[in-house]
Amino acid sequence: MGGPPLTTPAVRRVVMPAQIGFLLLILWGFVFYWSFSERARVLTQTEISLRQLTVSVQEQTLRLFKMTETALLVESDWLAAHPGAYPNDDPSFVALVNQQIGLSDGFLDFRTLEPDGGVRLIPSLSRDAVRRPAGPLGTEGRSGGVRIGAPETDAFSGGWIIPVTLPVPGKGRRPSGPARRATVVLAGIIELDRLARLFDAQRMRPNGSITILRSDGITLFRAPAPDGAIGRSIAGQDFFNRRLAVADHGIERTSGVYDTLERVVSFQRLNDYPVTVIVSAAYDDVLQPWRHETAILAGIGGLVTLFTGFLTGRFISLNRVAQKRIEFLAFHDALTGLPNRELARDRFLQIKAYADRAGAKAALLFLDVDNFKMVNDSLGHTIGDALLRKIAERLGRCVRQTDTIARLGGDEFLVLLGDIGDDEAVTAVAEQIRERLEPSFDIDEHSHLATLSIGIAVYPDDGLDFETLLKKADTAMYRSKEAGRNIYRFYNDDMNAKAVETLNLRNGLRRALLGREFVLYYQPQIELVNRTLIGVEALVRWKHPELGMIPPDRFISIAEDSGQIVEIGAWVIEEACRQAVAWHQAGLPPFVVAVNLSALQFRRGNLAETVSGALERSGLDPRFLELELTESILIRDLPLVMATVQRLKRLGLRLSIDDFGTGYSSFSYLKKLKVDKLKIDQSFVRDVTRDPDSATIVQTIIRMAKSLNLGTIAEGVEDETTLAFLVAHQCDAAQGYHFGRPMAPDALAAALRGRQVLVV
Secondary structure, three states: OOOOOOOOHHHHHHHHHHHHHHHHHHHHHHHHHHHHHHHHHHHHHHHHHHHHHHHHHHHHHHHHHHHHHHHHHHHHHHHHHOOOOOOOOOHHHHHHHHHHHHHOOOOEEEEEEOOOOEEEEOOEOOEOOEEEEOOOOOOOOOOOOOEEOOOEEOOOOOOEEEEEEEEEEEEEEEOOEEEEEEEEEEEEEEEHHHHHHHHHOOOOOOOOEEEEEEOOOEEEEEEOOOOOOOOOEOOOOHHHHHHHOOOOEEEEEEEOOOOOOEEEEEEEEOOOOOEEEEEEEEHHHHHHHHHHHHHHHHHHHHHHHHHHHHHHHOOOOHHHHHHHHHHHHHHEOOOOOOEOHHHHHHHHHHHHHHHHHHOOEEEEEEEEEOOHHHHHHHHOHHHHHHHHHHHHHHHHOOOOOOOEEEEEEOOEEEEEEEEEOOHHHHHHHHHHHHHHOOOOEEEOOEEEOOOEEEEEEEEOOOOOOHHHHHHHHHHHHHHHHHOOOOOEEEOOHHHHHHHHHHHHHHHHHHHHHHOOOEEEEEEEEEEOOOOEEEEEEEEEEEEEOOOEEEOHHHHHHHHHHHOOHHHHHHHHHHHHHHHHHHHHHOOOOOOEEEEEOOHHHHHHOOHHHHHHHHHHHHOOOHHHEEEEEEHHHHOOOHHHHHHHHHHHHHOOOEEEEEEEOOOOOOHHHHHHHOOOEEEEOHHHHOOOOOOHHHHHHHHHHHHHHHHOOOEEEEEOOOOHHHHHHHHHOOOOEEEOOOOOOOEOHHHHHHHHHOOOOOOO
């Protein structure tokens, strides 16, 4: 038999790092090769740019000196052609000078140096002649012709200037007498400020420099100019002696002469003047783009190295981290970070073990967020998820560190309490949970309220294992919801029977629809002034083949929770319309049939289409159909309710509000919805003769309805005293056991024919 396959984990742990190392070696070899190649390219390109810039500056400088020399020679020739003229006194000479200034675009100015040492500013079109005593303008430079002087501070402008001078013999007046003639020096003045502006755009920023140097080492110009640079001699320095003094041009890397920066320097000597132009760029500036690009490439290489190192390390150390993460996700809820069902089961085993050793008890609390589905449906899953996270945070502040909070999924949470003394300790925690959740939750700049229904099972009283306790706590939680929500209930044996019944009813609802097990009973509605029948309310009953007749209070809530109320409601509307037509065809006088609507029918049931279809199929006149809306419908998604109500009203039927006074109705709702009638809840009607508050509420509803031109009908009328109260306060109609119990269709028809209901 052969050896182990080459893909075993042990081999992969050796081969893969070697392969990755080889690839990294190639990668970094490329990085270093590119880096050195790019550095050489950048330096070469810089040298080319500096040479080009040096030539450009050299040409401009040469042009400037040529222009100055030419102007001085023109002036000298004019003086030679006019032997009797004196430079500063002759208007023609002044005009000539102004012409030369114009030809230089204002770059040049001209002066004369008199034998007595005074410097005279030659008048121009915009100034008068000015004479100031001063030292002689510099005459250093080459012998013969123009001479380039050292930079000096201008006695007139106060700025730095370069004087370019030309002696003119015999054109001056000596102080000792006018008959004797002396040498006059014509001076062309180059202002360094103007020169700096000329070269500023060409300087290689930010630390580049342009320098004009006289052949003897005197600095004529530098931009930028550190303190003491202008006029400074660099003769004797290494770079000057080694390169500038002996070569006409060149380029090299050297330390700065005027500062401490290392520079790449290019120089070019002017052909006709003892002047050298120097252009430099700071070495760090030159290499900065290369360093930046190299850093990026090295960073990318580093990231690649780190990433490949991560992949490699995955086989060595990070595997443990990944394993822990997988384990966390396996035992925790991804949304809230809380333990999930599996971890909760494990924690229960720990709590149980301690309880068994210490003879203590433990408790399991099953928590369900009330009306959470409505939040998800109306506000979206994003808000719903945020609400669940905030609920989880608050729950964490309600228990001890030794206790466990878990999320089972959806809107269901679980709390495990260990080492409890008695039920009161559990009750205290349940109460604290309710209190913690009372303040609203701020989500997406809106406030949201949330309550919990809580079911509690105790170990070992209610069960010995996790699944049993969870099931019983779930059962107790549903009893909490049935009792009104936002409360808690401890499990008891009666709840189990109730849970079994609920499950059986839930499973039987679908069969009931298919097997025609639902029937409608009808309760008379009486007009109180004439005591005549004006309508009936259709009430659904479930004729179970085994349990017999099941009243609606036992299965309607189950149908709403399961969503089957939509189909049941559609059947009720269809059957009520059909029966109304059957009564009319049987010769009974026409009357209204009222049908209750569920809030779920508004949101999911295409209600308007359902009603219009039932009317069309039955042939019932819409005037004889009344739909009863509960107040809970009005507070959820009002725009949808308004649109549906308008479509229903266009069909021509009647609308009333059922159980009025128990919910959140307001004048604005009533006005917008355009309902026809208010149905006063029986909880108020039954106590009108015994409870002053109930009597006041009923009177207020009647008065409000009349002010809005709405009809009123009281439900739950069971005696003559209550009837008399309603008549006295002008209630329009009533229904209840005093007039008749809900009856089957045939029984109601028989009662009507026997006039047992028409007149009371």
